[in-house]
Each structure stands twice: as structure tokens, then as C-alpha cells.
Amino acid sequence: MVRPNFESIKQEKISTQIEEQIKSLIAKGELKPGDLLPSERELVKIFKVSRASLREALKSLTGMGFLSITQQHRTIVKSLAAGRITEPLDQLLKEGIQTVYELIEVRMAIETWNAHYAAERATAEDIVRLENSIESMKLKIEQQRSTVGDDADFHLAISQATHNQIQTHLMFSIYDILKESIGSYFDNFKLNFIYDQHFRVVDAIKKRDPVLASRRMREHLDYVESVVKELAASRRKPEGRKSNNPLFGVIS
Numbered sequence: 001m002v003r004p005n006f007e008s009i010k011q012e013k014i015s016t017q018i019e020e021q022i023k024s025l026i027a028k029g030e031l032k033p034g035d036l037l038p039s040e041r042e043l044v045k046i047f048k049v050s051r052a053s054l055r056e057a058l059k060s061l062t063g064m065g066f067l068s069i070t071q072q073h074r075t076i077v078k079s080l081a082a083g084r085i086t087e088p089l090d091q092l093l094k095e096g097i098q099t100v101y102e103l104i105e106v107r108m109a110i111e112t113w114n115a116h117y118a119a120e121r122a123t124a125e126d127i128v129r130l131e132n133s134i135e136s137m138k139l140k141i142e143q144q145r146s147t148v149g150d151d152a153d154f155h156l157a158i159s160q161a162t163h164n165q166i167q168t169h170l171m172f173s174i175y176d177i178l179k180e181s182i183g184s185y186f187d188n189f190k191l192n193f194i195y196d197q198h199f200r201v202v203d204a205i206k207k208r209d210p211v212l213a214s215r216r217m218r219e220h221l222d223y224v225e226s227v228v229k230e231l232a233a234s235r236r237k238p239e240g241r242k243s244n245n246p247l248f249g250v251i252s
Contacts, residue, residue, distance in 0.1 A: 013053075013056075014049050014050070014053040014057075015053045015054075015056035015057040015060065016057070018047055018049065018053065018054060018057035019057045019060055019061055021047075022037075022057070022061060022066065022067075023061070023066060026066060026077060027165070028165075029163065029165045029168070031077045032077060032160060032165075032168060032172075033077055033078065033079040033156075033168060033169055033172035033173075034076060034077065034156070034172060035076065035077045036074050036075070036076050037058075037067070037074075037075040037076065037077070039074075040054060040055070040058075058075060062075075065078060066078060079169045079170075079172040079173040100228060101225070101228070103174075104221060104224065104225045104228065107174075107221055108218060108221050110167070110170070110171065111155065111158070111159075111217050111221060112214040112215075112217045112218050112221075113162075113167075113214075114155075114158045114159050114161075114162050114167065114171070114217070115158060115201055115204070115205065115210075115213040115214045115216070115217035116210040116211070116213060116214040117161075117162040117163075117164065117210070118158045118159075118161035118162050118205050118213065119204060119205045119207070119208055119209055119210040119212075119213040119214075120208070120210050121161060121162060121163050122161040122205055123161070126157065126160065126161035127161075127202075127205070127206055129157045129160070129161075130154065130157050130158065130161070130202045130205065131202065133150055133153045133154040133157055133198075134150075134154060134195065134198045134199055134202055136150045136153075137150035137151065137154065137191075137195050137198065138195055141191050141192060141195060147191060151194070152175045154198050155171065155175060156168075156171055156172060156175055158201070158205070158217075159171035159172075161205070190227060193223065194220070194223070194224075197216070197219065197220035197223060198220070200216045200219075200220075201213060201216045201217050201220060204216050
């Protein structure tokens with residue numbers, strides 16, 4: 001009788017099991033870029049593990065690039081596209097205005113696609129997230145407060161509504177670079193136009209009209225491009241004087 005080739009059973013460490021579960025949730029999209037994990041105390045109760053095992057797992061996932069630690073010592077899900085994509089892109093955007101125009105072209109391709117599929121796939125929860133984003137933006141415009149976070153959240157929420165996880169991670173990486181410096185380039189008059197355009201995109205998504213949603217996103221980004229060109233003309237320095245790109249971060 002031929003003896004079967006049995007293999008010994010591997011006893012996985014508790015920390016490895018935690019890692020695999022968190023990675024699985026990220027892969028399935030249940031944990032998205034930018035999501036905050038529960039506190040250590042809560043995670044210890046959820047997983048029913050020791051604090052040492054949990055910390056070992058979180059440290060490992062941070063080292064692999066799945067998680068990052070905020071300045072407030074909270075753990076967030078990191079974009080899997082960060083690093084190799086964002087670092088060279090960050091440098092390119094500082095080189096000159098032409099790169100900003102090229103980024104807008106890329107955004108037109110990606111974000112009109114996002115709007116199209118969001119209109120087809122958005123859940124009730126996705127719609128609520130989008131509505132909250134534009135309502136928050138409207139309130140902050142009225143209060144003359146920065147709308148930087150709401151603007152980025154709006155575009156990221158549309159990406160999440162496509163339920164395409166690769167797309168969401170790519171979008172998060174791009175906006176993570178740009179969202180820090182957008183606010184200073186738009187006065188309240190322009191921000192009201194942007195709010196109206198955001199509202200129209202969400203309305204098309206709610207109507208489940210992918211063609212209309214895509215067209216309205218294109219109209220919005222055409223407007224952003226026109227603002228960039230206007231700013232480039234007004235801030236252009238005399239020929240021969242080299243400067244960093246003053247429009248770095250204009251995304252809206």
C-alpha cells in the first residue's frame with residue numbers, strides 16, 4: 001500500500017491570523033483607504049487576543065504598507081498604490097504647469113469613468129456619503145471656512161461608489177498628494193460654482209444616469225482646467241525667472 005504524502009499542520013501565530021484577516025478585509029473593500037481602525041482596546045476585544053499579539057500584527061502590516069499611523073496615534077488603512085506612484089508624481093507636479101494640465105487630462109479619463117459606474121453601482125450608503133459631502137461643503141462656504149477636505153472626500157466617495165477597489169486605491173493616492181494645498185486657489189465665488197457642479201454630479205448619480213453623471217463630471221473638470229489656466233496667466237513670472245509650480249494642488 002502506497003502511503004499518502006501527508007503534511008504536518010502549521011500552527012499559525014495569533015499575530016499572523018490578525019494580519020491575514022485585516023488584509024482580507026482590505027482586499028474585499030470592507031476596509032478602504034483612509035478608514036480608521038478601531039482603537040487598540042477595541043481591537044483586543046474584537047479579536048479576543050492579547051495586546052502584544054495585536055501590536056505585533058499592526059506593526060507588521062504597517063511595515064508592509066497596508067496601514068499607517070496618524071499624528072494622533074490612530075491607525076488608518078493606507079492606499080496600496082502609495083509610494084511607487086505617489087512619490088515620483090509628487091515631484092513631477094512641482095516641475096511645471098504642463099504637468100498639472102496632464103494630470104487634469106488623466107483625471108478626466110479616470111473621474112468620468114468613476115461617475116459613470118457610480119451611477120450604476122452606488123448603494124444607498126454611498127449616496128448618503130456623497131450628500132453629506134456636498135452639504136458639508138455648502139455649510140463651510142457659507143461660513144468662509146476651508147473646503148479642502150470636503151472637496152477631496154467628494155471625489156473619493158464617487159470612486160468608492162464604483163466598488164472597484166483598485167480604482168479606489170489609485171484615486172486615494174492621487175488625492176492624498178493634492179488635497180493639502182487646494183483651498184487657497186479658489187475664492188468663494190468660484191467655490192459656489194464648484195459646489196453647484198458637485199451637486200449636479202450627485203443628482204445624476206441618484207438618477208442612475210451614467211451618461212449624464214459622466215458628462216457632468218467632465219463639465220466640472222473642464223471648469224477646473226479653466227481656473228488653472230486663469231491662475232497660470234495671472235501668476236506667470238517674467239521670462240528667465242525660475243520658480244516652483246504655483247498651481248501645485250489645484251484639484252477641486
